[in-house]
Amino acid sequence: MAEQFTVHTTTPSEAEIERERARTLAEGRRKHAVSSAVRYAILAGVGFLMLYPLIWLIGASFKENAEIFANPGFIPEEPTLDGYIKGWQTSTPYTFATFFWNTFLIILPKVIGTAISCTAVAYGFARFEFPGKRILFATVIATLLLPNVVTRIPQYLLFRDLGWLDTFLPLWVPSAFAGDAFFVFMLIQFLRAIPRDMEEAARVDGANTWQTLVFIVVPMLAPALISVCLFQFMWTMNDFLGPLIYLSSVEKYPVSLALKLSIDTTEAFQWNRILAMSVLALVPALTVFFLAQKYFIEGISTGGLKG
Amino acid sequence: MARLQIRNLEKVYGNAFKAVHGISLDVADGEFMVLVGPSGCAKSTTLRMIAGLETVTGGEIRIGERIVNNLPPGQRGVSMVFQNYALYPHMKVRNNLAFGLKLKRRPKPEIEEATRAVARILEIDPLLERLPKQLSGGQAQRVAVGRALIKKPDVFLFDEPLSNLDAKLRASMRVRITDLHKRLKREGQSSTVVYVTHDQTEAMTMGDRICVMKDGRIMQVADPVTLYNRPANAFVAGFIGSPEMNLIEGTLGVDGGINLCVAGQTLAFGEALGARLETHGRRTVLFGVRPQHLRIAAPDEANALEGHVSHIEFMGHEVYLHVDIAGIRLVVVVPSEQYRPEDIRDDRIRLAPRETAVHIFDRETERNVSLAGNA
Numbered sequence: 001m002a003e004q005f006t007v008h009t010t011t012p013s014e015a016e017i018e019r020e021r022a023r024t025l026a027e028g029r030r031k032h033a034v035s036s037a038v039r040y041a042i043l044a045g046v047g048f049l050m051l052y053p054l055i056w057l058i059g060a061s062f063k064e065n066a067e068i069f070a071n072p073g074f075i076p077e078e079p080t081l082d083g084y085i086k087g088w089q090t091s092t093p094y095t096f097a098t099f100f101w102n103t104f105l106i107i108l109p110k111v112i113g114t115a116i117s118c119t120a121v122a123y124g125f126a127r128f129e130f131p132g133k134r135i136l137f138a139t140v141i142a143t144l145l146l147p148n149v150v151t152r153i154p155q156y157l158l159f160r161d162l163g164w165l166d167t168f169l170p171l172w173v174p175s176a177f178a179g180d181a182f183f184v185f186m187l188i189q190f191l192r193a194i195p196r197d198m199e200e201a202a203r204v205d206g207a208n209t210w211q212t213l214v215f216i217v218v219p220m221l222a223p224a225l226i227s228v229c230l231f232q233f234m235w236t237m238n239d240f241l242g243p244l245i246y247l248s249s250v251e252k253y254p255v256s257l258a259l260k261l262s263i264d265t266t267e268a269f270q271w272n273r274i275l276a277m278s279v280l281a282l283v284p285a286l287t288v289f290f291l292a293q294k295y296f297i298e299g300i301s302t303g304g305l306k307g
Numbered sequence: 308m309a310r311l312q313i314r315n316l317e318k319v320y321g322n323a324f325k326a327v328h329g330i331s332l333d334v335a336d337g338e339f340m341v342l343v344g345p346s347g348c349a350k351s352t353t354l355r356m357i358a359g360l361e362t363v364t365g366g367e368i369r370i371g372e373r374i375v376n377n378l379p380p381g382q383r384g385v386s387m388v389f390q391n392y393a394l395y396p397h398m399k400v401r402n403n404l405a406f407g408l409k410l411k412r413r414p415k416p417e418i419e420e421a422t423r424a425v426a427r428i429l430e431i432d433p434l435l436e437r438l439p440k441q442l443s444g445g446q447a448q449r450v451a452v453g454r455a456l457i458k459k460p461d462v463f464l465f466d467e468p469l470s471n472l473d474a475k476l477r478a479s480m481r482v483r484i485t486d487l488h489k490r491l492k493r494e495g496q497s498s499t500v501v502y503v504t505h506d507q508t509e510a511m512t513m514g515d516r517i518c519v520m521k522d523g524r525i526m527q528v529a530d531p532v533t534l535y536n537r538p539a540n541a542f543v544a545g546f547i548g549s550p551e552m553n554l555i556e557g558t559l560g561v562d563g564g565i566n567l568c569v570a571g572q573t574l575a576f577g578e579a580l581g582a583r584l585e586t587h588g589r590r591t592v593l594f595g596v597r598p599q600h601l602r603i604a605a606p607d608e609a610n611a612l613e614g615h616v617s618h619i620e621f622m623g624h625e626v627y628l629h630v631d632i633a634g635i636r637l638v639v640v641v642p643s644e645q646y647r648p649e650d651i652r653d654d655r656i657r658l659a660p661r662e663t664a665v666h667i668f669d670r671e672t673e674r675n676v677s678l679a680g681n682a
Contacts (some may be wrong), residue, residue: 129321197393200360205407205458206381215406219397 061276068271084280087273090262092250096277099258100284106171106243106254107236113176114183114232115225121178122187123213127199144181156245170246171239175232183228190224191217223298230296234285255281309371309384309461309497310336311357317365318352318523326352327523329366334462337492339485339500341514345546346505349523351466354503358387358464370461381410384461386454388468392447394439400450401435407458425453428487445476452484465502469509477509485513507547511535519543536664541673544595544666550627553601553637556670557594559587567594567667570633572612577662580677584667587676593668598627598640600664603650604657611657612637630656 052074059074061083071077088096124130125137159170178184194217202216218225240256247253253261259281262274289296311334318327326349334340342350355361357368359380368375375383386407394403401422402409408418426432429449439447448468455463465484469477491498504510510517511531519526519534519542526546527539538544544552557569565581567574576584604611614632626646628639639658650656667677 195391195393197389197391198395200358200380201387201389201393201454202395202406203360204358204380204385204387205454206410207406208379208381211410216395219395222397 057275058279061272061279063272065270065272068275083270083272083276086270087262087276090258092261094251096255096258096280098251099253099255100280102252103237103254103256106168107233109168109172110175110236111229111232113172114178114180115229117176117178118180118183118187118228119218119221119225120213121184122191123217125184126188126191127196140181140184144185152241152245159246165246166248166252167246168252171236171242180232183232186228187221187224190221194220223295226292226295230288230292233288237281237285309499310334310338311340311462311499311501312369313353313357313366314369315366316353316356316363316368318349318356318361319364325523327356330520330523330525331366332518332525332528334499334501337498339488339498339502339513339515341510341517342501342503342520343505343507343510343514343517343546344520344526347522348520350503350505350520352523353520354387354464354466354501357383357462357501358385359383385464386456386458386460387464387466388448388451388455390467390470392439392444392451392471394442394447394450394454396439398438399435400431400437400439400442403439403450404435404453404457407454421457425457428456428490429453444472445480448472448480449483452487456487459496461497461499463498463500465500465504467504468502470504470506481509481512507549511547517547519546521546537675537678538595538666539675539678541593541595541668541675544668544675548597550598550638550640552595552597552666554668555594555635555637556591558591559584559667567592569594569612570635572632574612574660575610576665580662580665583677587667587669591670592676593670593673595666595668596660597664598638600661601637601639601658602661603639603641604659606652606657608657608659611659613655613657615654616651616656628656630658 056074059076060068062079062081063071063076064078064080064082067077090096121140125133125140155170155174159165162169164170164173174180198216198220199212202212207215238256239254240260243254243257244260247257250261255277259274259277262277263269311332313330313332315329315331316327317325317329319325330353332340342353344350352361356363359375359378363376370384394400395406398406404422404425405418408421413421422435423432426435429452431446431449431453434442434446434450439450442450448471451468468484469480472480488498488500502509502513511534514531516528516530517534518528521542527534527543529537529539534543534547538547538552541554545554555569557567560566560568560573562573563575564578565576565584567576612632614630614635614637617629617631617636619629620627621643624643626641626643628641630637630639637658665677666675668674669676
């Protein structure tokens with residue numbers, strides 16, 4: 001009403017109203033642009049701060065050992081591949097190729113074992129009624145909350161008595177029996193969000209329990225399974241304590257241990273070699289993550305399947 | 308070729324809740340049997356027990372000559388269409404159809420031929436290479452029916468297959484499924500159907516026979532016409548028919564003949580009906596008459612109930628009159644061409660029930676005591 005009133009009394013020309021409108025619009029746009037600029041500046045600043053160590057690491061890996069401590073910037077003055085070449089050769093009779101291969105040998109069976117065993121266990125918990133289910137499920141959740149360290153010593157003794165020390169078995173076997181309660185829990189949550197109709201339809205179609213699991217459940221579970229595999233891949237890649245405890249011969253060392261190996265040498269540390277190898281050690285995890293990013297996000301946001 | 312026999316079927320859940328109370332039902336070979344009832348009446352549970360998705364805790368299910376109580380679903384010779392289609396989301400339509408046959412390790416050419424045949428019948432040929440998420444509701448439901456059809460089962464089970472579709476599509480799918488059933492029957496294929504729905508229109512239009520259920524018990528099994536004209540009890544009377552049958556409490560009196568006292572007004576019954584009600588004299592009963600079986604009576608006509616019209620709904624081909632008789636509400640349906648507003652004076656109206664269409668139910672047992680040959 002008030003607006004109409006003013007319009008009638010002052011009767012500004014059409015052009016004037018138009019100009020006023022344009023001014024308001026432009027002002028709104030400018031405010032929006034300024035606020036965006038401020039927000040992006042803050043985001044970029046914090047982002048840079050978080051990434052700085054990584055950027056520095058990559059820069060430093062191309063520096064001479066002396067320059068690392070002399071030059072605080074991350075762009076090397078005289079870029080050199082020295083760290084990579086010498087670091088790759090290591091101070092041991094083995095090159096980093098052996099260590100990467102060892103990491104691969106540990107990861108592959110572990111990831112496969114985890115995927116299969118956790119799927120089977122999660123399927124059991126999510127879809128079947130059996131005596132003692134509640135207690136067993138409570139046990140799974142309890143192990144989830146248990147700190148890893150608590151079980152280290154009993155586990156070590158067990159594997160020692162089995163004669164599995166200095167083999168990859170202690171690293172593989174627990175995962176092959178769904179030892180990672182977190183993954184079981186994650187898959188159960190995901191399964192609970194998937195309606196049972198498809199499985200029932202498969203059973204009416206004549207599929208038995210395992211056929212239903214393999215042909216119907218696993219494909220629907222794929223996003224979650226990819227996340228599980230990714231997590232297991234990254235955690236195993238970064239696992240230091242496990243190999244440290246169970247592996248004693250250098251020829252079986254994975255990358256995580258081998259990096260520490262370079263620090264152990266008596267003479268002054270060759271930081272550029274260590275940093276160069278650290279950069280290489282990051283590559284597989286980053287590559288896999290970026291390749292599978294889409295599925296990864298789909299998988300951890302549970303209930304990703306709609307009817 | 309198979310008939311389905313259910314004997315004293317019971318379902319008791321782990322928490323001692325009894326969902327199904329010993330029901331018995333025979334479905335003849337090639338018959339289209341509809342299970343209908345309000346939600347929670349255990350119709351779906353019954354269907355799932357027939358399918359083998361729910362364990363049977365008592366009684367017997369027989370398909371053909373075999374007792375199937377403990378057979379896994381795949382070996383019962385049944386196929387099922389689910390309410391929300393339950394298509395395998397990661398498989399193309401073609402593989403959705405063929406999945407059952409592949410599990411049976413049928414030769415590839417045979418599977419290919421069967422898929423083509425089913426796709427042709429249901430007109431889903433152009434969809435074979437699509438994924439379920441690329442289908443509309445109606446298309447998905449047709450694929451789901453195709454998946455049931457391709458197995459050539461002894462018994463088809465439908466679990467509210469149309470309730471996710473919009474009204475128009477539902478009507479056309481209704482016809483399509485009925486046609487399909489007739490076609491299978493004509494071709495001599497096994498075509499026994501058990502169809503679960505909560506929609507009485509679906510039940511009435513599709514079923515050869517209808518089994519009305521309530522609270523895990525069967526209330527009546529009959530063909531649609533019988534169900535409508537001769538409901539065995541007050542529940543069936545109220546459930547079947549639209550709008551609902553008027554069910555009013557009244558007292559049977561004996562005054563020369565049998566009469567009924569409703570809200571202080573008396574309706575005298577003729578001899579035929581009176582004779583059937585003789586044994587129930589002076590009792591409180593439920594008086595049931597369908598809205599279509601009440602007619603507007605002349606002001607001087609005896610044997611009519613007087614009330615006042617609370618509101619009028621014009622539906623096009625007919626008019627719904629909501630009538631209040633001393634606090635009791637009745638609905639009357641009058642065909643539009645017979646509706647004359649001048650019949651209603653000062654909102655007063657007199658209604659005469661058609662005596663042959665009147666039902667009297669025992670108030671305790673809710674049994675229909677007015678049916679001929681069923682005293």
